[in-house]
Amino acid sequence: MRVLMFGWEFPPHITGGLGTACFGLTKGLVKHGVEIIFVVPKAFGDETKEGFRLLNASDVKLDFRNRQSQEFWEKIQYMEIGSNLVPYVDPEEFETYVTKTKLSEKQIGESVFSKQYSFSGKYGPNLMEEVSRYALVASAIASEQSFDVIHAHDWLTYPAGIAAKEISGKPLVVHVHATEYDRSGENVNKNVFDIEQKGMATADLVITVSNLTRQIVIEKYGINPDKVITVHNAVEPVERPELEGVQKHVREKIVTFLGRVTYQKGPDYFVEAAYKVLQRDPNVRFVMAGSGDLLTRMIRRVAQLKIATKFHFTGFLTGSEVDMMFAMSDVYVMPSVSEPFGISPLEAMRSNVPVVISKQSGVAEVLKHALKVDFWDVDALADAIYGILHYDGLRKMFVRHGKTEVDNLKWENAALNIIEVYNKAVYK
Amino acid sequence: MRSICLYFQVHQPFRLRTYRFFNIGQDHNYYDDYQNRHIIKRVAEKSYLPANQLMLELIREYGKGFRISYSISGTALDQLQIHVPEVITSFQQLANTGQVEFLSETYSHSLASLGNQEEFARQVLLHRNKVEELFGQKPVTFRNTELIYSDQIGSQVADLGFHTMLTEGAKHILGWKSPNYMYCNQINPKLKVLLRNFRLSDDLTFRFSNRDWSEWPLTAEKFVKWLNTIDKQEEVVNLFLDYETLGEHQWKETGIFDFFKHLPNAVFSKSKFGFSTPENLYQDLQPVAAISVPHAISWADEERDLTAWLGNELQDEAFAKLYSCQQKMKNCSDPDLLRDWLYLQTSNHFYYMCTKWFSAGEVHKYFNPYGSPYEAFINYMNVLSDFIIRIEEGNDKVIPTNKKSTAVKKAKSNHGPEIKKSDPSEKFKGTYRKLNFDDIIRLSDTKVKAIIRDVPVETLVYAVHGAGEEVAFKVEKNLGVRALRQYKELIKKLKKLKPSEVTKNRRQIIQELNKNNK
Numbered sequence: 042m043r044v045l046m047f048g049w050e051f052p053p054h055i056t057g058g059l060g061t062a063c064f065g066l067t068k069g070l071v072k073h074g075v076e077i078i079f080v081v082p083k084a085f086g087d088e089t090k091e092g093f094r095l096l097n098a099s100d101v102k103l104d105f106r107n108r109q110s111q112e113f114w115e116k117i118q119y120m121e122i123g124s125n126l127v128p129y130v131d132p133e134e135f136e137t138y139v140t141k142t143k144l145s146e147k148q149i150g151e152s153v154f155s156k157q158y159s160f161s162g163k164y165g166p167n168l169m170e171e172v173s174r175y176a177l178v179a180s181a182i183a184s185e186q187s188f189d190v191i192h193a194h195d196w197l198t199y200p201a202g203i204a205a206k207e208i209s210g211k212p213l214v215v216h217v218h219a220t221e222y223d224r225s226g227e228n229v230n231k232n233v234f235d236i237e238q239k240g241m242a243t244a245d246l247v248i249t250v251s252n253l254t255r256q257i258v259i260e261k262y263g264i265n266p267d268k269v270i271t272v273h274n275a276v277e278p279v280e281r282p283e284l285e286g287v288q289k290h291v292r293e294k295i296v297t298f299l300g301r302v303t304y305q306k307g308p309d310y311f312v313e314a315a316y317k318v319l320q321r322d323p324n325v326r327f328v329m330a331g332s333g334d335l336l337t338r339m340i341r342r343v344a345q346l347k348i349a350t351k352f353h354f355t356g357f358l359t360g361s362e363v364d365m366m367f368a369m370s371d372v373y374v375m376p377s378v379s380e381p382f383g384i385s386p387l388e389a390m391r392s393n394v395p396v397v398i399s400k401q402s403g404v405a406e407v408l409k410h411a412l413k414v415d416f417w418d419v420d421a422l423a424d425a426i427y428g429i430l431h432y433d434g435l436r437k438m439f440v441r442h443g444k445t446e447v448d449n450l451k452w453e454n455a456a457l458n459i460i461e462v463y464n465k466a467v468y469k
Numbered sequence: 470m471r472s473i474c475l476y477f478q479v480h481q482p483f484r485l486r487t488y489r490f491f492n493i494g495q496d497h498n499y500y501d502d503y504q505n506r507h508i509i510k511r512v513a514e515k516s517y518l519p520a521n522q523l524m525l526e527l528i529r530e531y532g533k534g535f536r537i538s539y540s541i542s543g544t545a546l547d548q549l550q551i552h553v554p555e556v557i558t559s560f561q562q563l564a565n566t567g568q569v570e571f572l573s574e575t576y577s578h579s580l581a582s583l584g585n586q587e588e589f590a591r592q593v594l595l596h597r598n599k600v601e602e603l604f605g606q607k608p609v610t611f612r613n614t615e616l617i618y619s620d621q622i623g624s625q626v627a628d629l630g631f632h633t634m635l636t637e638g639a640k641h642i643l644g645w646k647s648p649n650y651m652y653c654n655q656i657n658p659k660l661k662v663l664l665r666n667f668r669l670s671d672d673l674t675f676r677f678s679n680r681d682w683s684e685w686p687l688t689a690e691k692f693v694k695w696l697n698t699i700d701k702q703e704e705v706v707n708l709f710l711d712y713e714t715l716g717e718h719q720w721k722e723t724g725i726f727d728f729f730k731h732l733p734n735a736v737f738s739k740s741k742f743g744f745s746t747p748e749n750l751y752q753d754l755q756p757v758a759a760i761s762v763p764h765a766i767s768w769a770d771e772e773r774d775l776t777a778w779l780g781n782e783l784q785d786e787a788f789a790k791l792y793s794c795q796q797k798m799k800n801c802s803d804p805d806l807l808r809d810w811l812y813l814q815t816s817n818h819f820y821y822m823c824t825k826w827f828s829a830g831e832v833h834k835y836f837n838p839y840g841s842p843y844e845a846f847i848n849y850m851n852v853l854s855d856f857i858i859r860i861e862e863g864n865d866k867v868i869p870t871n872k873k874s875t876a877v878k879k880a881k882s883n884h885g886p887e888i889k890k891s892d893p894s895e896k897f898k899g900t901y902r903k904l905n906f907d908d909i910i911r912l913s914d915t916k917v918k919a920i921i922r923d924v925p926v927e928t929l930v931y932a933v934h935g936a937g938e939e940v941a942f943k944v945e946k947n948l949g950v951r952a953l954r955q956y957k958e959l960i961k962k963l964k965k966l967k968p969s970e971v972t973k974n975r976r977q978i979i980q981e982l983n984k985n986n987k
Contacts, residue, residue, distance in 0.1 A: 189877070215841065226548065243602060292938075292942060302863075317491060318490075321491055321493075323488060323911065324910075324939055325911065342586075410843075412841070412843050412847075413840065413841065413845070420489050420491075421489075423489070423490070423491070424489045424490050424847060424851070425847065427490040427847075428490070428843075428846070428847030428851070430845065431490075431850075431854075432522075432786065432850045433784040433786060434783045434784075434785065434786030434787065434846065435782075435783065435843060435847070437782040437786075438781065438782045442824075454858065455709070460488055
């Protein structure tokens with residue numbers, strides 16, 4: 042089996058979960074003997090390449106006297122301008138993006154049709170331009186390479202996937218890691234929605250990262266349920282011995298929220314639950330790590346509830362700080378309103394931290410050794426936190442089983458399910 | 470005559486309502502009244518009432534030849550009395566026929582046999598009295614919760630005055646032996662032991678309606694044919710079933726009632742078997758051997774062990790905490806506390822915390838009202854925490870002052886800071902809530918500083934002795950540099966203190982506390 046795979050980012054140059062997931066998945070597939078040509082908009086040269094080829098779209102030269110290219114360009118012109126389609130971007134950066142200029146149609150056309158295009162590979166203001174150009178390059182790659190199936194990750198690469206399918210006639214599998222509904226709630230960006238829908242509709246099969254996402258794909262995008270298959274994400278096992286000596290410097294137990302402080306992540310429920318717990322037990326500290334558009338509102342609410350001496354904001358944390366935060370935590374809480382999958386509880390469990398997660402997250406479908414509550418049920422959330430802090434049997438149970446459970450969520454196993462999807466697409 | 474011993478277990482627990490931690494200390498109503506009422510009414514209607522009616526008709530039809538036995542848990546009896554007393558009446562009618570034996574068990578279908586011998590004996594006595602009061606028979610046969618049995622438990626049951634006990638004919642204790650004989654206890658051979666024939670019993674409880682089962686449909690005639698294939702030497706076939714098998718686990722539509730309706734006729738006309746109660750068997754049969762059960766068994770799951778109720782961290786913590794109350798409950802006379810003490814011991818609460826069903830056991834899932842064992846555990850522990858607070862408060866009321874400080878100290882070391890306790894030696898003054906020693910942690914640092922400034926360091930050291938970590942931290946943090954040094958040195962030198970000294974010094978601080986709080 043040979044797969045032409047389109048991604049947008051690849052470790053170490055990642056801004057969010059997508060790159061990490063693609064990397065793990067690719068490694069898992071390679072273990073089972075699948076050959077992969079992985080195309081990214083821009084390769085930096087320092088990416089890990091374990092058994093697969095990484096193609097740099099920036100290196101591909103296009104010949105526009107080629108009629109095919111011209112024709113194809115006409116087809117993909119619909120996805121032109123979008124100002125604030127910036128998935129997985131830190132909200133502070135996002136702020137600066139939206140204030141930047143919109144592109145004119147003419148500019149896109151000109152730059153896209155230059156002979157060689159230098160992708161930034163970022164989620165910048167030229168995102169739509171890059172997506173279009175990426176699709177064009179994809180058609181060129183597809184006509185040169187030989188492969189059995191095309192696999193495209195998230196909407197940024199769907200046009201590329203569609204292009205490759207049209208040129209090669211090979212089956213297309215699109216992989217939905219998140220939908221526009223997860224990113225923007227009900228205020229969806231119509232352009233992105235259209236691209237997503239076109240991608241899913243054109244695809245032979247659609248992979249979703251959870252049943253929750255599968256439901257959205259079926260209901261909101263109107264995709265035939267028969268061709269939507271859930272393959273849950275996994276995690277790469279890592280050992281971090283350097284963290285064992287980490288100590289916290291307060292006596293109280295620490296309860297942590299870590300993630301973007303946006304509506305989707307449910308930070309307000311965390312604050313309300315913290316208040317309830319602190320009413321009963323003052324010997325707890327709550328930490329909200331991350332930033333986002335709701336941050337100031339959360340700070341105001343914490344002040345209003347008069348719990349600011351026990352509730353702390355760290356702002357955005359980077360890689361090693363995140364690990365430190367986990368190492369210091371006694372409970373990790375993810376009260377997401379909507380979460381296609383949600384990898385962070387798995388990282389917490391790997392550090393032996395018990396987790397409370399919302400039932401509205403994809404990861405809740407695969408975890409047994411976690412407390413699950415409805416995101417809106419603040420009482421249940423507070424009760425779960427209190428339970429872990431006070432009843433030692435729970436902590437012991439989680440420590441004993443949690444890490445094992447996470448370590449068993451291997452990409453190797455998820456890859457088997459993906460291969461099954463490939464087979465279904467190829468031999469249907 | 471060879472015998473069929475038909476025995477039915479009737480049990481319903483008092484299920485707990487969703488009880489959050491903020492209810493602790495405020496709300497002492499633990500039970501989900503709506504659900505409990507709903508379930509007992511449904512089961513009575515679908516199972517108990519029609520099944521009792523059928524049994525009564527069979528006894529009338531076949532006279533002395535048809536005998537059966539029941540064990541009804543105290544929690545089931547209590548709920549039936551409240552919500553569907555007509556079920557009690559129909560059981561009484563069965564009792565009046567003289568052909569029905571009522572067995573004894575622990576009142577609340579508890580795991581007391583594994584937790585505390587004294588409490589076990591108390592519950593058995595309670596249940597025996599209840600059965601005698603309702604059905605006019607003094608039970609002589611014992612059936613422990615979920616057929617839990619070991620040599621040790623059997624011997625204790627014999628000491629309590631029972632002559633026969635039922636348990637599971639588990640493969641691993643029988644080996645090549647057959648369950649179809651009378652056995653006796655290993656330690657005390659006077660106690661006769663009847664073993665459940667799990668293959669034939671489970672054909673009825675689990676497989677009866679399973680259409681994938683090669684023997685489906687199972688008729689009374691076919692069942693009797695199987696009985697006839699049993700070796701002629703073997704004396705008794707023990708069919709021990711959940712009574713809910715009739716009509717609840719196996720719906721009426723599966724034909725389960727028809728099966729029992731036709732069973733006696735098929736047995737009498739096509740076999741040499743008859744029906745006996747455990748007491749009949751006690752009279753008729755001699756034990757063929759002692760059965761050795763060093764480690765407790767039960768009738769649950771493939772393993773026939775205790776892991777459905779005990780063994781994981783959640784269950785073990787809850788169990789240990791529950792039975793740590795026994796000493797205090799021994800002298801308790803508060804009827805509400807006594808009732809909750811019984812109902813909280815019901816084995817079902819521990820069953821809900823079982824993590825085995827993560828891997829297997831659809832049965833577990835079916836009976837579990839909680840989303841996960843973790844939720845079950847948290848809910849139970851919240852309730853238990855409130856219950857423990859009530860015991861502490863109750864105990865403070867009854868224990869004379871000279872013993873009080875020891876009791877308080879013990880309570881503290883056992884249960885940490887969540888225990889609120891009142892100090893009966895000082896009366897309420899005014900309407901404000903009087904602060905106790907532990908309230909120090911709730912005060913602002915400024916206030917604490919003000920209070921301890923006026924108290925000699927020595928007094929502080931004495932008072933803090935044995936107090937929770939939080940209290941100590943709060944005090945230490947608010948001491949001045951010099952005072953803190955002095956304080957630490959004193960602590961180092963401190964030897965064992967008399968509880969009265971601790972109380973005396975605490976009282977001084979409590980006074981300061983309340984002076985400051987006015």
